[in-house]
Amino acid sequence: xxxxxVKFGGFSNVESVELDFNKINTLVALNNYGKSNVIKGIxxxxxxxxxxxxxxxxxxxxxxxxxxxENIDNKPFRFEIEINAINESSNYSIIYSYSFDxxxxxxxxxxxxxEESLKVKNLVxxxxxxxxxxxxxxxxxxxxxxxxxxxxxxxxEKDELVINKLESFDELFYYSIIKTINDLNVASVDTLQNPxxxxxxxxxxxxxxxxxxxxxxxxxxEAANSAYFIxxxxxxxxxxxxxxxxxxxxxxxxxxxxxxxxxxxxxxxxFKNEEAKIKLPLDFPEKIYDIRxxxxxxxxxxxxxxxxSGSQKIFYVVSVAIAAEINKMxxxxxxxxENSIHPGLLQKLLIxxxxxxxxxxxxxxxxxxxLIQYLDFSxxxxxxxxxxxxxxxxxxxxxxxxxLLLLAEDENISVGDLIFEKMIECQSSDDDxxxxxxx
Amino acid sequence: MKDLSKLLVLxxxxxxxxxxxxxxxxxxxxxxxxxxxEVKRINLKGIGRFEAKVVSKLKNxxxxxxxxxxxxxxxxxxxxxxxxxxxxxxxTNWSKVRKGVAELGIKSFYEIKSQxxxxxxxxxxxxxxxxxxKIKKPKKVSQEGLKVLKGxxxxxxxxxxxxxxxxxxxxxxxxxxxxxxxxGVFDDLERYLNVK
Numbered sequence: 001x002x003x004x005x006v007k008f009g010g011f012s013n014v015e016s017v018e019l020d021f022n023k024i025n026t027l028v029a030l031n032n033y034g035k036s037n038v039i040k041g042i043x044x045x046x047x048x049x050x051x052x053x054x055x056x057x058x059x060x061x062x063x064x065x066x067x068x069x070e071n072i073d074n075k076p077f078r079f080e081i082e083i084n085a086i087n088e089s090s091n092y093s094i095i096y097s098y099s100f101d102x103x104x105x106x107x108x109x110x111x112x113x114x115e116e117s118l119k120v121k122n123l124v125x126x127x128x129x130x131x132x133x134x135x136x137x138x139x140x141x142x143x144x145x146x147x148x149x150x151x152x153x154x155x156x157e158k159d160e161l162v163i164n165k166l167e168s169f170d171e172l173f174y175y176s177i178i179k180t181i182n183d184l185n186v187a188s189v190d191t192l193q194n195p196x197x198x199x200x201x202x203x204x205x206x207x208x209x210x211x212x213x214x215x216x217x218x219x220x221x222e223a224a225n226s227a228y229f230i231x232x233x234x235x236x237x238x239x240x241x242x243x244x245x246x247x248x249x250x251x252x253x254x255x256x257x258x259x260x261x262x263x264x265x266x267x268x269x270x271f272k273n274e275e276a277k278i279k280l281p282l283d284f285p286e287k288i289y290d291i292r293x294x295x296x297x298x299x300x301x302x303x304x305x306x307x308x309s310g311s312q313k314i315f316y317v318v319s320v321a322i323a324a325e326i327n328k329m330x331x332x333x334x335x336x337x338e339n340s341i342h343p344g345l346l347q348k349l350l351i352x353x354x355x356x357x358x359x360x361x362x363x364x365x366x367x368x369x370x371l372i373q374y375l376d377f378s379x380x381x382x383x384x385x386x387x388x389x390x391x392x393x394x395x396x397x398x399x400x401x402x403x404l405l406l407l408a409e410d411e412n413i414s415v416g417d418l419i420f421e422k423m424i425e426c427q428s429s430d431d432d433x434x435x436x437x438x439x
Numbered sequence: 440m441k442d443l444s445k446l447l448v449l450x451x452x453x454x455x456x457x458x459x460x461x462x463x464x465x466x467x468x469x470x471x472x473x474x475x476x477e478v479k480r481i482n483l484k485g486i487g488r489f490e491a492k493v494v495s496k497l498k499n500x501x502x503x504x505x506x507x508x509x510x511x512x513x514x515x516x517x518x519x520x521x522x523x524x525x526x527x528x529x530x531t532n533w534s535k536v537r538k539g540v541a542e543l544g545i546k547s548f549y550e551i552k553s554q555x556x557x558x559x560x561x562x563x564x565x566x567x568x569x570x571x572x573k574i575k576k577p578k579k580v581s582q583e584g585l586k587v588l589k590g591x592x593x594x595x596x597x598x599x600x601x602x603x604x605x606x607x608x609x610x611x612x613x614x615x616x617x618x619x620x621x622x623g624v625f626d627d628l629e630r631y632l633n634v635k
Contacts, residue, residue, distance in 0.1 A: 242596035
């Protein structure tokens with residue numbers, strides 16, 4: 001499955017934004033222009049599809065994302081996603097969308113789903129999209145059979161999506177498409193302001209560890225529990241572990257070697273009774289995880305927590321990419337990937353992520369001209385200043401790519417520097433540079 | 440025996456290229472029976488613009504060095520003619536570099552261009568690459584070296600990083616095979632190394 005495009009609006013300070021996804025996509029802007037809101041909006045839009053009605057109701061009243069900029073404070077949340085999927089040996093283009101009203105003073109008018117639609121096109125056989133599902137405020141209908149029309153009515157509550165309801169109609173001829181939308185997921189890596197905390201989870205001390213895990217899981221959720229995930233990777237997917245090791249070692253040449261370790265607390269004790277253990281229905285696993293590292297010039301190996309913040313971040317960023325690849329996540333987002341990473345390493349890191357991720361696309365937000373200079377123009381979205389205080393992201397025009405390169409060359413700077421220079425200039429004057437350069 | 444009349448300065452674009460040219464120069468040195476000049480490789484890798492860097496390196500590291508005062512300076516810029524997707528933008532303007540070098544009073548300026556990328560050269564010796572990766576040699580591969588290398592490395596659970604990967608894989612390549620396949624690409628270099 002491949003995410004082709006996402007369009008959404010009525011979210012925080014985002015009026016409307018549309019992103020066509022290539023392999024590596026970047027949002028560039030000065031501070032406070034809404035880069036994070038765009039990333040959060042995509043995550044929110046996809047989470048809303050997956051969550052149960054009760055959670056949906058809470059999401060429609062979630063304060064941090066309700067738009068309160070006066071220019072868009074009445075806008076409903078609208079979300080549209082275009083996906084390419086291969087199902088039953090055919091290739092489909094799927095466009096799914098919905099909208100809802102945020103909570104309002106007038107209780108009747110708020111916290112309700114307004115519209116929903118599913119349109120599908122067989123990319124080999126069809127010339128145009130067919131409607132598989134449509135829903136208005138009080139009425140919803142779906143397509144019951146290949147030869148029928150989209151008019152079979154279905155009862156729906158104001159905090160329910162038809163797409164979720166249809167998941168229990170497993171005889172529908174497009175059931176796999178319904179499943180694809182319900183299973184949508186995005187992996188996210190935030191700004192990691194405190195990478196030092198990433199590996200402190202190696203001890204059993206939080207609620208998450210109250211869940212008994214008696215096997216190694218490589219699910220996306222486990223990637224946050226880095227040392228455990230990396231140990232599991234070495235056991236369950238050694239070929240991916242080798243790839244992970246190769247990536248990390250080339251990014252961190254000061255490392256001589258590293259190895260994830262597991263310590264079974266029960267095994268270290270003198271009064272263990274092997275015979276009794278066999279008879280138990282469940283022998284509670286109590287293990288701790290760490291990654292032991294040997295750095296050049298150090299006289300002994302240490303815990304990964306002794307590495308610098310940037311090095312720990314690299315371990316994490318690469319392991320999340322591997323998790324996304326294993327779990328076939330269609331999209332992985334990185335907020336300010338450049339944090340704690342020196343500029344000389346950014347190209348290498350981009351090459352590695354590009355190579356690692358065959359199934360997933362990447363969406364980055366960045367403040368770094370050093371990172372931007374390596375990216376294709378068609379993959380950059382620029383947050384442009386505007387008087388309304390809205391997050392407006394524009395795409396550079398293809399016909400202007402050459403001009404941008406020439407301008408950068410004339411000024412003897414990189415394209416990354418040029419884009420930031422112009423953003424700064426536009427912030428303090430009525431310069432219409434981006435109006436000319438962008439769509 | 441040393442040729443004390445000239446200094447060859449080779450500008451390369453990254454670690455992989457630097458390693459390749461180190462091995463290439465050593466290869467010629469071993470083959471040579473005539474006086475061999477000093478060769479200085481300068482890796483332009485980094486975050487700045489290459490045009491300014493070439494001129495600055497020549498000005499400050501070579502021309503100001505008393506050691507090279509009376510030597511004829513010959514500059515070679517070694518680069519890909521094609522840019523890969525994640526390359527620095529804008530790409531280096533080599534004619535600007537040529538002009539900048541001439542302004543320093545250096546008359547001998549040559550370009551060694553990899554058509555389209557240096558990886559296209561590497562795959563001229565697929566046996567060496569597969570030997571390094573400990574994988575079976577594929578029967579047929581594309582002409583796009585970078586694509587081929589990325590694929591072969593992945594088969595061996597490694598990531599080929601253009602411009603950065605060295606890790607001894609170039610040592611496994613049979614340079615004579617590559618030089619023969621490239622027919623004349625290194626003619627100018629060979630002439631100044633006295634191995635033509």
